[in-house]
Amino acid sequence: MPAYKAPLRDMNFVIHELLEAEKIFQTLPSYEEATEDLIGAIIEEGAKFAEEVLSPLNQSGDEEGCSWSEGEVTTPQGFADAYRQYVENGWPSLSANVESGGQGMPNLLSSVINEMAGTANWSWLMYPGLSLGAVNTVEAHGDAEQKDSYLKKLVTGEWTGTMCLTEAQCGSDLGLLRTKAEPQADGTYAVTGTKIFISAGEHDMAENIVHIVLARLPDAPAGTKGISLFIVPKFKVNEDGSLGEHNNVHCASIEKKMGIKASATCVMNFDGATGYLIGPPNKGLSCMFTFMNTARIGTAIQGIAAAELAFQNSLAYAKERRSMHPLSGPKSAEHVADTIINHPDVRRMLLKQKAIAEGGRAMLYDAAMLADRTAYAIDEKELSEIDDKLGFLTPILKGFFTELGIEAANDGMQVFGGHGYIKEWGMEQIARDVRISSLYEGTTGIQGLDLLGRKVILDGFKQFRAYNKRIRSFYTRYIFSSAYRWKMLRFIWPLIAYQLRWYIVLLTILLKARKNRDAVGVSTYDFLMYSGFMTTAFYWAMMAHKAMEKLDKGGDEPAEYYRAKIETATFYFERMLPRAKAHAAIISGSLESVVALDEADFSFE
């Protein structure tokens, strides 16, 4: 069974040493309490919960799966009880706003807790995780009554929430959605339609479920401009706050899936269900979009979590399993075969997983801190600026780290050889579970389009330039005037070269797009991947620099951690970053190589 031990040392390094989080938190109102000690205590509690409560339910949850009977969904044994503890310990409200009943702690902290919970048991995390969209929606767009009825219970976790977007005929293209909402005499709406892929749409873990449903008013314009949001609770809420009758919303079935089997993926039938309009009519999609970043960053965690879990378990196996000697000769004279960690090719796979998990963690926490700053922006201008910065990082985090997380999980399996394919070891579960991450919350293709289309080109390259400026100011300010000039050279040179190529790649696409805009579409994937390798290199360079500083300062900390950090950075730069070159080379390929083939000629019998 895969074991999970929260990598507290690395988490603390990123939070306190790399990002110097509390220094920044203390400049934000209401975050003053987020001292290093408090943050440390909360994370340790969270680690304990993840390791001791959630992790043991991961494999059994996969084996058991969810079951459906007459509209009711039963989650695997232990899931509901773990959720009860989660609510009792106040985890759901950790970083919710104080006025909504939350504890007002930084988002960063929630991300850390989610990372640990999700690494231990991603399927389980889906239940509380999906509430976030509902909380955000009610908080931002609900009226006083709606907040009173729904928000507090969602924040405490007594109730959970869902986002009901997808329908059978429409996934990313929400303009095609058909669910309708007809106004009733009492001011409510009768919501009718079928939604699919609704995670946590039905379960046995909370007494009520608050669905946020995308639907069309009768007079709504076609396409995405005619979508409104509705609150549709599973049980109607009486005026005194008690639960009333069951609404006309039912779970028709749950999907059989490749993985995350303990997470109920529901087909939800709304059959004239009572709904309450939330936010302005026909503006549903733009209301939704404000939370898109949060949801997508949440999904990025899944990639990082898979890399971490695969790494921890394949590392343990590689230190125990013996097979042959490396070509340089036996490493232990007393054994007929060496442990496989001595084989360079196995080390390559271990270091890759490590570099993905730790690189992703750094970028994730950096993004989470941006999210914290949006909450306390002094004016709209600052808000939108920070939001744009976050918007730029989001598709990279989501797209790149889910793709790399899938790779890492497969590398973890690969270290186990044939045993990796056997359920008992749990490695194949990691690979199956994480496979969804590049599909939901917008496929990698959608992330690529979002990055290159919206966040770079339609943004007028503002955030692209701003991020590059940040990279430049890192290597000019810290490096060329620092004591680490020479030691850092092996990171700085590639950083400069790949950064230059990032511009060239973008220019190449833009030039081609002048002739045919599909030149953008054909390069979205490769541009996304290039951007991922590039930005991750930046975080690895920063981490290496920080580790060098810490090493020189000496102190109580064992030096091994910092040395390992520098060596992993070296691995990343020498053995992962070069993959960006392939993406750049592919972008220089012709559009015709992809679009010339006639649809009818793709196959012949």
Added chain:
Amino acid sequence: MPAYKAPLRDMNFVIHELLEAEKIFQTLPSYEEATEDLIGAIIEEGAKFAEEVLSPLNQSGDEEGCSWSEGEVTTPQGFADAYRQYVENGWPSLSANVESGGQGMPNLLSSVINEMAGTANWSWLMYPGLSLGAVNTVEAHGDAEQKDSYLKKLVTGEWTGTMCLTEAQCGSDLGLLRTKAEPQADGTYAVTGTKIFISAGEHDMAENIVHIVLARLPDAPAGTKGISLFIVPKFKVNEDGSLGEHNNVHCASIEKKMGIKASATCVMNFDGATGYLIGPPNKGLSCMFTFMNTARIGTAIQGIAAAELAFQNSLAYAKERRSMHPLSGPKSAEHVADTIINHPDVRRMLLKQKAIAEGGRAMLYDAAMLADRTAYAIDEKELSEIDDKLGFLTPILKGFFTELGIEAANDGMQVFGGHGYIKEWGMEQIARDVRISSLYEGTTGIQGLDLLGRKVILDGFKQFRAYNKRIRSFYTRYIFSSAYRWKMLRFIWPLIAYQLRWYIVLLTILLKARKNRDAVGVSTYDFLMYSGFMTTAFYWAMMAHKAMEKLDKGGDEPAEYYRAKIETATFYFERMLPRAKAHAAIISGSLESVVALDEADFSFE
């Protein structure tokens, strides 16, 4: 449910037009009958069997899986019946030697039949597929009596066979194996030990199972030099050929796996089972090695099969599913959204799957024809020469095309978006099933070591140079003096450039290895992948050239097929081959970036 339609047009192109198989077959004794007509008729029959009998059992087989009860294994419904038809129609003996009761048809034909059967239902193919090792072993090393007792029934498929190599403590490192064989007074041996991962070790499809077991004699030297081969039949065979008592070999359990669930992966207990020594004592491993190529090429088929099946089904979906418009604008005015095949990023994924399936097919058939030539080598020298050629291609085919097959299956899922994750569509099954292919029959790491270590360096670069000569003679002889000089330039230039880099990459490794032999080990994966991209480029260039010739000749053939071939070649060269650059760049990285990190410092809590 994923459908399968045998790509007969493409198979015929490779067999008759690209490789001109019958011209070559007619120079080989006993293959004269392999005329284009006969080959065509056999392939069409095989296609029908794959499409109509095997394909419908693929998804149900996955759902049902195998079940174990008191040593007996029940295969999914329909499997045994399909096997009965397979035997009745004489498929097992198709390319077996005439003197062993076979039909003596070319190996190429078996590869084609296996490709079709395996694409339709890989789990099913594992049952007859695994017999091959046993057939080869008895044929090459069995005495007259052993041949009489076992070979004919194996060849007809009435009985199936297994290869019992792996034990819990030893996979690739067979030197660690512990199963022992003690000589008995009657000349037999008592075989005792536990073997794991025995595919088709027990099932309900044939009346007897012939296990070829690797074990140690009491006085055997340690390590790989003390391994002998034994025939251990499930039921002992009486002198008159009838079946006697059940031998002391039993299936203790079957594994729960990520995929190929309809294939029984057995733990086999040998408890003083009666075994018969086959081949010279202590030479078991070298006896085995002669068939390693065949078994590994068999596994390569799985990667190609997955790419083909994923391609066919994601193509069909991409032509039906509608979502948004490409950036260049709507393609069909009457619909609010275009079919997703119009999105360049979806096309990219489709073309990638196509390029892998068709490129792999060309290399596979080329290798199968080499295997045919080994059967009729005029002397030992020619035999060993052809065998070496095949040996060079084998790890590339196995390592590269299983890795790329896994990618292709994932791309196929990705085209389906969230639906790809749902069992109903069958795409996730392809991804789960093919995942084993880079793990069994030697992991990708082992293939890389085999290629770079044994087949390139220890071979003294003979086959590496010979293959490169073949590439050079293609582009010099055919191109620079052909009418296609200019049209072929876009393939020939990269071919020359990547070929040059192939040499440089190898030289780089060799220079580093002079200081530390681990420089070989650290580069095995990237060298393998580089070699895969390089050799596949060669096949794509040859196919493009052949298609140009055919296009010019005109004739009855519709031109679309050839144009599609050229356009897919263009896609491969512009959008896949550049990935080789990344592998080359990674090889130039330092050994220290992988081996410097102390084992103890890989992780910190």
